[in-house]
Amino acid sequence: MRTWIGIACAVALLTAGCSAQVTEAGPRITARPDGVSVAVPVQVTVDGLPAGDQVRVWARTYDRRGQVWESSGEFVTDGVGQVDLSTDASTGGTYTGVDPHGLFWSMRLPEDEQAPYPLLDADDMVVLLGVDLGGATVARTTLRRVVREPAGQVLPVAEAGLVGDLYLPPGTGVWPGVLLLGGAEGGRPDPAYAALLASEGYVVFGLAYFGLPGLPKTLTRIPLEYGLDAARWLADRPEVAGDRVGLVGTDKGAEYALMLASSEPSRFAAVVAHVPSDLVWPGFSVSTATQVSSWTRAGADVPFLRWPSSRGALSAAAGPAVQSADAYEGAVASASRWRLGVARIPVEQITSPVLLTAGDADGVWPSTAQAQRALASIEGAGNSSGTQLLNFSGAGHLVGGVPDLPTTRTAVTYGQVTVETGGDPATTAAAVRNTFSATVELLRKAMPRGRG
Structure with a gap:
């Protein structure tokens, strides 16, 4: 089976490891549903953060040429230290406004890289998602989005x-x-x-x-x-x-x-x-x-x-x-x-x-x-x-x-x-x-x- 990365742990090439969350009690980013059709809407949430802080939520994945696509949004946590990309507006990054799909469509390559056409020629797309606070990544997770059913x-x-x-x-x-x-x-x-x-x-x-x-x-x-x-x-x-x-x-x-x-x-x-x-x-x-x-x-x-x-x-x-x-x-x-x-x-x-x-x-x-x-x-x-x-x-x-x-x-x-x-x-x-x-x-x- 071909994927953008091959297997989920390959996203470790971009990060320090392949664990989905940092700690159970600390900052956490959640993306769901995992492992379903790319046509199904996605909900990305962040919790366990200080209230009223500026955070950066980002996404990364590979295309079939091994090129890295990246996106991000900037948010302010609510009174209980949460961010919900379905309802909260991004004030900067690669997209602005309220858009639960913003991290996906706004992914981009470095300006000197060539995008393949068609962009996706794979069975699924594995995306690494993370949240930065004060310039440091405090939580990350992976999300797999299916294009072709494995049994097809x-x-x-x-x-x-x-x-x-x-x-x-x-x-x-x-x-x-x-x-x-x-x-x-x-x-x-x-x-x-x-x-x-x-x-x-x-x-x-x-x-x-x-x-x-x-x-x-x-x-x-x-x-x-x-x-x-x-x-x-x-x-x-x-x-x-x-x-x-x-x-x-x-x-x-x-x-x-x-x-x-x-x-x-x-x-x-x-x-x-x-x-x-x-x-x-x-x-x-x-x-x-x-x-x-x-x-x-x-x-x-x-x-x-x-x-x-x-x-x-x-x-x-x-x-x-x-x-x-x-x-x-x-x-x-x-x-x-x-x-x-x-x-x-x-x-x-x-x-x-x-x-x-x-x-x-x-x-x-x-x-x-x-x-x-x-x-x-x-x-x-x-x-x-x-x-x-x-x-x-x-x-x-x-x-x-x-x-x-x-x-x-x-x-x-x-x-x-x-x-x-x-x-x-x-x-x-x-x-x-x-x-x-x-x-x-x-x-x-x-x-x-x-x-x-």
Whole structure:
């Protein structure tokens, strides 16, 4: 089993030992619940301290590269020498205000370190928590947060022309199936997100659609038939209940998801599109002279909206992080009504319930405007299954995925280009917690539970 640290005692590399508490009667920091899903809210409390003293509560963990992530909050103990991070405000450190999750999303690396993407590729995350008084650490504890249930399975898939991984919940039986699509980073979708969805009782097929051997090298001319074949393959698995599956996509994967659900509506029981597009855009890593569609249908390019810039939205040379949302907005503003109509995804054909999520400070593309147009089209067609848009003011591009991971690093690399995803870290972190809960709620309402 892979963890951020491997085993809990490895946090001793950062401290003098591996004991959870200093003394029973003295200062104590408690974090609970321990050893449960990362999606479950956490309560961190401190007691046994002098009343009215300034204390620093901190957290540390490792990523898979062995880099240390750290966070802290500053508090004043109450009249009985206690601090409760669920109700007490931090006045300094890496976050301020009342936020029981603040120590987790505000973790950061030294400025000269490179954050991995996706950040978490592990079965669980072990966090060392401590409290400092007068510059000295007086108590510490560890907290393990589970991403993949130990009894679950991950099966590599390389058959029927498909590439990806199949995530099975613990136990035996049949469960609803979910097809998971990653974004423009390519390769396999975030394994942490796939594993966490599987732990909620779903067979999750994390489908790679470019960037791996046997698949297109770039996000260009990806067949719609490939995604539809994957949905059929998943529904036919003996572990999967029913003949319809859920569909969850992020970024370009959300664009792909809306294309798939529009092409074969009866195949999908529910659709979740994190920061989606209602338009088809060109494939990445191409110049204006050779712009081609991201997708094909029956071997022909799906019509798309061209970028007016000679370099395209994400094809600039390597350099500092850039925001590309303006390029997308400019392309929409300068396009004729006919061009927009040709490039529009016919989302009104979707018959299943749909959840759209977006952040209005998205630096990658204008996901709020794109999601609003998609919502209007679906609702205008009278979709009786229900459509919901969760739009978060001040949040950036990374509003979908695993809750309580750090949101302090917002630059994402697409090939040779580094894009600033935008948004306030605290707001984006709150959005992720909301979107995960809403995703699970939609899937549970729309899909049979099967026999566990």
